[in-house]
Amino acid sequence: MNTPVETLIARMTLEEKASLCSGADFWHTKAVERLDIPSIMMSDGPHGLRKQPNGPGEDHLGLLDSVPATCFPTAAGLASSWDPALLRRLGEALGQEAQAEGLGIVLGPGANIKRSPLCGRNFEYFSEDPLLSSTLAAAHIEGVQSQGVGASLKHFAANNQEHRRMSVDAQIDERTLREIYLESFEKAVREARPWTVMCAYNKVNGTYCAEHEKLLTEILRDEWGFDGFVVSDWAAVNERVAGLAAGLELEMPATDGDRDRLIVEAVRSGELAEAVLDRAVHRLLTIILRAHEAHRPQASYDAEAHHQLAREVARECMVLLQNDGTLPLVPTQRIAVIGEFAAKPRYQGGGSSHVNPTRVETPLEALRATVPESLSYAQGFAIAHDFSDAALLEEAVAQARGADVVVLFIGLPERYESEGYDRSHLDLPANQKALIEAVSEVQPRTVVVLANGAPIMMPWASRVAAILEGYLGGQALGAAIADLLFGAVSPSGKLAETFPQRLEDTPSYLSFPGEGDVARYSEGLFVGYRHYDSAGVAPLFPFGHGLSYTRFTYGELSLSSERLGRDETLTISFDLTNSGERAGKEVVQLYLHDSSCTVPTPDQALKAFTKLALEPGETHRVALTLTRRDFAYYDVEQQRWCVPTGAFEIRIGASSRDIRLTRSVEVEGDPRPLPTIDRNTLIGDLSDFPQAREYIHEALAPVAGDVPLLAAMQGSKEDEASEMMTAMWRYSPLRALISFSGGSFNEVMLEQLLVRLKMLK
Known part of the structure; x- marks a missing residue:
């Protein structure tokens, strides 16, 4: 049996379906009166509503004053609270005001990473750290949507500067994109399930975000499970049909029907499958009807109470x-x-x-x-x-x-x-x-x-x-x-x-804002405190820093286990005491240092935090939990998150530069696949695989005694010269065995070795 949405789609003409994919004006979606499909209104609102009045004097460019609303601190300040519960309460207040104003969707919060302090819109973004940003964004979204109003998480993705923002190409290596810039959105999408996500103006690695299938469909929907609709930032759409195919459902603001006609023509010509349009309409109608049904016509809010909350x-x-x-x-x-x-x-x-x-x-x-x-x-x-x-x-x-x-x-x-x-x-x-x-x-x-x-x-x-x-x-x-x-x-x-x-x-000093329309993120993973801590650069005030009128003492650190297995979580516990004479709140921060040296990584990264209120003399036992994902890096070759084997140092502190407690834990990593096997595979890349190492030793055994370098590679001696030669071999390709054997190891023997190694795959 068809759902109500599917029944509506079956009754819609091609033109009606295409019409839903763009706005009616600057703030509203289109209605289809013949089928009783309503219009809903959106409004800016990361830290307060900017609803503009309807009527004869309606502002079609979105430039005039808005109706009165509570103005809360901007995201730069909100993030400094480090308090998800507070952000949820703020979101609830925004949702209440949106209900009172008849709004269906509030545009916000903004979860883009603060790559450079020069970005003109940094006041509207949370943090330079993706965990803090995504955690607070999730709380904000949950608060807004608890009131029957949708949130729109923005600007997806890598919108980290205003200079040439509508044309700039953010060129980012995939590991950095995943671990920093997408990580800032992922938790919010997975946990808070925003009704909409707003795509950014810019390009990412050569493709506009508004038509970036990998971002909008493969990652956002297929990996993270996003089930709302994607809306463009205002005037961010480049090629409308390509955007629709990539996963951009709604273009804003209105385009006077021009873009709708392009969609209709593309379907009729066979350029765009009608099933793709139907899928977009299904996503749009699901949210539009949800917002319409959740609207409370008699809703109001207490302006004074919201002022006191502010x-x-x-x-x-x-x-x-x-x-x-x-x-x-x-x-x-x-x-x-x-x-x-x-x-x-x-x-x-x-x-x-x-x-x-x-x-x-x-x-x-x-x-x-x-x-x-x-x-x-x-x-x-x-x-x-x-x-x-x-x-x-x-x-x-x-x-x-x-x-x-x-x-x-x-x-x-x-x-x-x-x-x-x-x-x-x-x-x-x-x-x-x-x-x-x-x-x-x-x-x-x-x-x-x-x-x-x-x-x-x-x-x-x-x-x-x-x-x-x-x-x-x-x-x-x-x-x-x-x-x-x-x-x-x-x-x-x-x-x-x-x-x-x-x-x-600053880490991006030499590459911000870029050259022409290209912004190369050459600092890679080393954004914010990750750069300062790794490079030994003293900041003016470090990430996580903030003083109090009281004092807090940390002690009695314990771990639930000294070793993290493959299907386990790790709980870190310690005592936090207010050792001063005033009541106060402390933000405790947990950083991880990867000692495994498996891949290049920043000196430390924030992995957990909490904020606690304590009376003078009060002690609270804090417990923070880490999952295996917290220990992982993104393996580009395997296209997945991988946990390395080795030691990690857990650091508990009052800021990134004020570490109070430390403890090491051994981590059992994920099995590593063999690298691609060919004559140019590095010997050292095979050294962690016992069977591969055994095959190499067997292949060299007949000749190693006559060739000192080969003997050294097999580790037959433990002197300084042998260690030096072993280190040299580590970064030599398999074909180098021929060059250094003096003719004792030849092409035929190499091909036989390669056949055996490839069988291990």
């Missing part, structure tokens, strides 16, 4: 980078608040994710409410330009000199980072750098609060007492900052990206 989220996201004891502040201090960002905060990023907030609580308002009698304010600089104003600077210095402590609000103006273009440097504007220098000269007790969507350089860090990374903290950032500065809660955010000392230290 405050809580912002507190969890902000990172205390540095503190000499000046923080937390006390209300009896004379506090000078300096910097225009205090009165006119930058609380979100620019571009398509820009939210019209229900209200904005500024830092200056929140601080004045906390210390109404002893607080002064000076503008210090103008956000609108980069040059210093002598009068503003003089006023700021006077305020700083007469205060007990300065809270200095600085950061990046919106023009410095946005969707559509990348940054060219990591500097603050010149007027802000001059302000920091002047204020810190007269007031060493200066607390810097940052507003930025990505790392900046801080040559002034040693001159200030404390630094609070506020990121882009959403509409309730003011109260959240006051809560943290005065110690109402202890800071608990940890960096989800590395802050470099210099742009030149």
Whole structure:
């Protein structure tokens, strides 16, 4: 018996089926009124809805203001919470607001890797680490979809720069693509099952993402089990028929029917099988009807409750980078608040994710409410330009000199980072750098609060007492900052990206953003902390770093087993104690170091984490579990994930550079297949296979005694010269046996050896 969707498809004309594959306008899917197929509306929404109003004045280009919605912190801040449960609650709030606004799909979250701190859209992405990114994306999606609204995981894949984003070709070796850039999406797809996935503008290895069959069908659907529909980023489609065949179901925005006609013509000409179109329509209708049936016409949400959630989220996201004891502040201090960002905060990023907030609580308002009698304010600089104003600077210095402590609000103006273009440097504007220098000269007790969507350089860090990374903290950032500065809660955010000392230290410095339309990912696997830790480059602030007003002690590490078998998991347990005098939260991080030397790999990689709240003196037994996949690398030749045999070091820490506990575990790896056997196969590549090694020794036995090099290869001596010659043999091809035998080993003998070796396959 046919399903309702199959029944609908059977009744549709070819033209009606093709029409569903593109939008009705900028935000809506097409309806088919004859068959009661509804239209659903989509909206931007990684950190807040950007629903645009319908009606006579409808914006067909998606440029006008949107209806009011709660503006939460952007993804750069959300990731610094390291808290999937918090991300799920945020997703639920977004889903509730979407229901109230009649939306079917919220476009987000963005799970692209932060390859370079220069990417203009980094504020909208989670992390440089794929595990952290995919875990938080999954929680976000689950929260949104729990409310009967679909999420759209984006931008699939390798959308890591804004420069020439609609034409650039991201050229990435397959192991790096799998272990870094696709890994950032995989967990979210497998576990959270997003209703839609949005494909990126760019090419990957020569093919546009919008028509990349390997990405959209072979990996996304066949391997990961994705069962929703793929939507294009807006105007990302190159060849529509090729895209449909590759697995791109919905093109957005509307194309006035031009693309629909191409699909119809392709089916009629035989270029495109109608079964392919039917499959796409089936996927579209499944989600459209699901969203329509889940819609609650009387839905509403509590704007004040969501504002308070935004405050809580912002507190969890902000990172205390540095503190000499000046923080937390006390209300009896004379506090000078300096910097225009205090009165006119930058609380979100620019571009398509820009939210019209229900209200904005500024830092200056929140601080004045906390210390109404002893607080002064000076503008210090103008956000609108980069040059210093002598009068503003003089006023700021006077305020700083007469205060007990300065809270200095600085950061990046919106023009410095946005969707559509990348940054060219990591500097603050010149007027802000001059302000920091002047204020810190007269007031060493200066607390810097940052507003930025990505790392900046801080040559002034040693001159200030404390630094609070506020990121882009959403509409309730003011109260959240006051809560943290005065110690109402202890800071608990940890960096989800590395802050470099210099742009030149970043792993992609020599290859970002590329040459013309080609971006070569020449740093390979060594992205973010993987580069800094492997190359021994000291960061300004490391991945996973964040201070607290309390202290945490790690101890009593134990493993469920000293050896990981082929069908086993490993549980790592240890005690975490709040040894300070305040309640607080700690993010514990587990990194793996591969000592097997099977393949080149970064020094360490994050494999598990959790965030715990502890009262003073409280101890909690933490248990983290690793699966065999956590120990695996992607074997390009075998086209699968493989676990190497050997030792791994488990590292438990408070950041990637603050490792507190270590323990080694032996891992039983996956059986390795023989390499391709021919005359150019390296001898060393066969040395780990006992039968192959035996065949080689048998073939050489009659002549080895007369030829020192052959004898050395067989290991008949254990002296220094023999070890040297053995090492040389390891990287010699089988045909070299002839050259070094002095005629004792010939082509006929080699062919006989090759026949025996090939039989092992």
